[in-house]
Amino acid sequence: MSRRRVTLADLAEAAGVSRTTASLVMTGRGRELRISHDVEQRVLRAADELGYRPNAVSVGLRTGTTRTIGFVSDTVATSRLAGDMIKGALEAARERGVMLFIGESEGDPELERGLLHAMQDRQVDGIILASMFTRTIKVPKDIGPAVLLNALPRPASGLPSIVPDEIEAGRSAARVLLDAGHHDEVYVIGAGPTLRDVPADSVAAVERLIGIQETGLKIAGGRVCPDWQPEHGLAATRALLAEHRPRALICLNDRVALGAYQALGEAGLSVPGDVSVVSFDDHPIASWIWPKLTTVALPHYELGRKAVEVLFAQMAGEVEPGQVFRVPMPVRHRESVAPRS
Amino acid sequence: MSRRRVTLADLAEAAGVSRTTASLVMTGRGRELRISHDVEQRVLRAADELGYRPNAVSVGLRTGTTRTIGFVSDTVATSRLAGDMIKGALEAARERGVMLFIGESEGDPELERGLLHAMQDRQVDGIILASMFTRTIKVPKDIGPAVLLNALPRPASGLPSIVPDEIEAGRSAARVLLDAGHHDEVYVIGAGPTLRDVPADSVAAVERLIGIQETGLKIAGGRVCPDWQPEHGLAATRALLAEHRPRALICLNDRVALGAYQALGEAGLSVPGDVSVVSFDDHPIASWIWPKLTTVALPHYELGRKAVEVLFAQMAGEVEPGQVFRVPMPVRHRESVAPRS
DNA sequence: TCGCATCGCTAATCCGATTTAGCAAAGGGA
DNA sequence: TCCCTTTGCTAAATCGGATTAGCGATGCGA
Secondary structure, eight states, X not given: OOOOOOOHXXXXXXXXXXXXXXXXXXXXXXXXTTOOHHHHHHHHHHHHHHTOXXXXXXXXHHHSOOSEEEEEESSGGGSHHHHHHHHHHHHHHHHXXXXXXEEEOTTOHHHHHHHHXXXXXXXXXXXXXXXXXXXXXXXXXXXXXXXXXXXXXXXXXXXXXXXXXXXXXXXXXHHHHXXXXXXXXXXXXXXXXXXXXXXXTOHHHHHHHHHHHHTTXXXXXXXXXXXXXXXXXXXXXXXXXXXXXXXXXXXXXXXXXXXXXXXXXXXXXXXXXXXXXXXXXXXXXXXXXXXXXXXXXXXXXXXHHHHHHHHHHHHTXXXXXXXXXXXXXXXXXXXXXXXXX | OOOOOOOHHHHHHXXXXXXXXXXXXXXXXXXXXXXXXXXXXXXXHHHXXXXXXXXXXXXXXXXXXXXXXXXXXXXXXXXXXXXXXXXXXXXXXXXXXXXXXXEEOTTOHHHHHHHHHHHHHTTOSEEXXXXXXXXXXXXXXXXXXXXXXXXXXXXXXXXXXXXXXXXXXXXXXXXXXXXXXOOSSEEEEESOSSTTSSOTTOHHHHHHHHHHHHTTOOEEEEEEOSSOOHHHHHHHHHHHHHHOXXXXXXXXXXXXXXXXXXXXXXTTOOTTTTOEEXXXXXXXXXXXXXXXXXXXXXXXXXXXXXXXXXXXXXXXXXXXXXXXXXEOOOEEOOSSOOOOO
16 A cells, blocks of 8 residues: 655645645756755755656646657567667666667558557657668658668668668688688688678668679589578588588578588587688577687677667757668677688 | 657647547547547548557656656576566567666665666556565565566565565476486485575475475485586586486486486487487577487576566456465476486 | 437546746836 | 836646546435
């Protein structure tokens, strides 16, 4: 039986002033509207004693701003990836005194509409539309202030986007090998060797390949995987080993790399002694396997954080329409790359 | 420049009735308060044409209920585990037309207080207090309607708890081995052999061991790991293999099992030919490694879902104070167990 | 014809804040 | 002494709905 919340009216009565005065003091507009120092102190003291906290719902109704934002993802919340993205968004939000609604659309436009409505009905100040993997999406109409996270608008929509810098990541991966002296005999697992050999809809595959090529690293060959799962990595690498003897592999993500490790092991090849491996994503398994995998990290946490930052910047009118923010993907140097002997 | 939202007043004007009447119709109380079928239809048609949706903030202020619940975890949102828990909660919430606020306390009581306040200020209807791993927690005062997810109240608090049924999970794991004919030469990695050989604060370790023992399975020995990470599993299994020749291992989670796989491989022992392995959690890696790991799954999704269900049941007064709900942990039969030869 | 119940709808209040407009008292200049 | 500012505070309106109390018209029985 918790006692009723303390309202502004209670506070005003306790301090012996009007609700107006109490409100002015609590919102820091006392000076501006000539409330005496004496009265101000009285109100503040009473607020402290009563433990007064303004009812955010009421404030939301009156002011139209709720200090709340919505985070809608296709199915992001379920994957590990998502966790960190949400965590980043959460912390950036907390720093601004903002709460996060989350919702998952499961890729169903109908569900998505419902979620967006539910959030708009609750007067969210803005919305983050997040995608599980980097891709282009159609932006719903009348969405209000919003940013796209890990996604780009298909027909240009004017909304800002936050995406990982996959091209630079490709360059980084290639440079790791080049720096270790691997200039040839490098194969790609998961896509390639050309830009047309990629899984459907995969922005990441294309951009990573572009980045790799830009460094001048010569790709000796590649194997596409329909999906970047361990078993496909295993099969692709087995097939590759049947015909070639690579000195280095670029795996297009860590799960594929896990499969590659297995295939290399079967073939009696050691990592990194016989074959160096570099990968992408920095999934937790990258540091759970032996040798620990050198990989270019997807900056999930930073992406989430940046999304909130950009959302607020946008609401402050500081963002160009359609501006794209690319978040750097850092290299995690571990144990799967050795100098070319 | 989206046009202003349609309000009840707009709707009333369009339908040529009072706001009261419009409200009554929209809340379904038209019959009860004798609004004629004719007028009712007029209002409904106008609502449809204008696309009227009630402002949830206003409704929240007036009725005191916001169709919103808070999900506060220590650090759950970051781990994979969390994702599914949130997903389960999210879906159960959506079925009830409820939105979810999420927050992470990072285990910091001060932060937790702040989050709970922020949620209470926004008039959440209830709160789910979630923990990353099963443990006992101190429940904050004046929290209002709430349930504990993956946690038990330290001083009894009257709040209901939802936890995985770890004891039954222990039984299940043991039974998997017993059914395959493994009655002896079974070792535990991660804890044991006695109930005092467990990592600090680990409810899961204790209960899993209890369950195992209850089946009558004879535990030949065990190795504690300070933390259930792959490298500790690796070290513990190496140490075990230096002294014993197990025919089966019960790993206390999948990450530990990953380490055990590595150690067994080094020792030239094959899974499941030489050694059967059964584990707990059903982490994604369990099906990424070879042979795929037979494991007793932590039902994250179900836990999240149940939390929302219990929260609503509790608000409806259908839950005993302090009631504990144990969610079954299903066995995922895969390829790491073979009959004892 | 009067009184009373029923029908169908609406005026007014409330939720808990913010914000605008303005009032009473004190001070200052002519 | 009168008028005009300035000071310090408050009454009242507002946000968008839900809810309570009640009003006018009609029907019915006596």
